[in-house]
Amino acid sequence: MQENSGTVQDRRLELRADCGECFGLCCVALPFTRSADFAIDKDAGKPCPNLRTDSRCGIHTELRQKGFTGCTVYDCLGAGQKVSQVTFGGRDWRSGTREEARQMFEVFPVVRQLHELLWYLAEALTLPAAQPLHADLRRALDKTEQLTLRTPDELGELDVGAHRQEVNGLLLRTSELMRAGVGRGKKKDRRGADLMGARLKGADLRGANLRGAYLIAADLTGADLRGADLIGADLRDTDLTDADLTGAFFLTQPQVNAARGSAGTKLPESLARPGHWTAQD
Incomplete structure (x- = not known):
């Protein structure tokens, strides 16, 4: 049924x-580590100094400019x-x-x-x-x-x-x-693969198993990811410009938020195009 x-x-x-x-x-319970994602160190259970008494962020519209990119990709x-x-x-x-x-x-x-x-x-x-x-x-x-x-x-x-x-x-x-029903030939099994910084521009990844793959800063410009399994894939700073993720599944909004993309990137209908992508176009 x-x-x-x-x-x-x-x-x-x-x-x-x-x-x-x-x-x-999320501004209190979770820890921050000073890095490219966060401008400060913060222990778990300690309120972020940017958290106001009304539970809103005091620098919400300036998070990226002030070094809190990690906050903008969290959901x-x-x-x-x-x-x-x-x-x-x-x-x-x-x-x-x-x-x-x-x-x-x-x-x-x-x-x-x-x-x-x-x-x-x-x-x-x-x-x-x-x-x-x-x-x-x-x-x-x-x-x-x-x-x-x-x-x-x-x-x-x-x-x-x-x-x-x-x-x-x-x-x-x-x-x-x-x-099983996507594309032809042998499906690409890249489960848990280390693909950090990989050059995969225009790659045919239809029906690929990318569960838990490390795609940090990988170039997937124009790649075909239709019907790919992306559960747990690390897409931080992954370039999805003009990539086709139509029918890609087990993809979450935080993963998309962490990546880079363009107006030409095709996403599953359930996911929203991040605002910072527009700024990058």
Whole structure:
């Protein structure tokens, strides 16, 4: 039975960050290391100096100019508002006890991982080639959603790694079904490959397995990535100018945000073209 596309689309809309419903958790819970991505060092659990009392960023429109590129490519996939409004019932970390704040900061990355799995599972349910797995995928999605609704104590004790491994088995089977129908000849298996700085301009990567591949600063100008599996691929500073990612799957907004692209880059419909790409055109 084909999964209801409207229901899945509604689920995926819930996995979009709504900073107005969050208490700036990513600006507090996560650590920064002074680098090309961040202008300062910041410990986990310590508020970023740019975070205002209204939980908004004081330099939001100038993040790239002021050395906080890492902030512009991050996306919590809706975990921030889930932890703020559901897990902790709308209680701001500033107004609770120190222990409550610590627990909120520890739970946030756990829910972020679960939301990433929800994104992949919801996408898999839209893929016709994966229809033989839809029943299993739906059960995994429902189970993962239920995990996100656990209490702070339960989330703190959750073995999220074990759950990821369980879900990954389904996603691997989905990938095999999807890539089997793309292109001709032997599919390129570059899972986990070190392709940092690789010159892949115009490369035919249709149906390629690029799961977990390191594509940092790689040149994929004009490359054909239709039907490629990009789950976990590191696309930081990857040049996707005029590349075709139509039908590429298990690709997230943070991955796209971290890459470079152009008006000619073709993206899956579920993903938005980053604003900084326009500035680069």
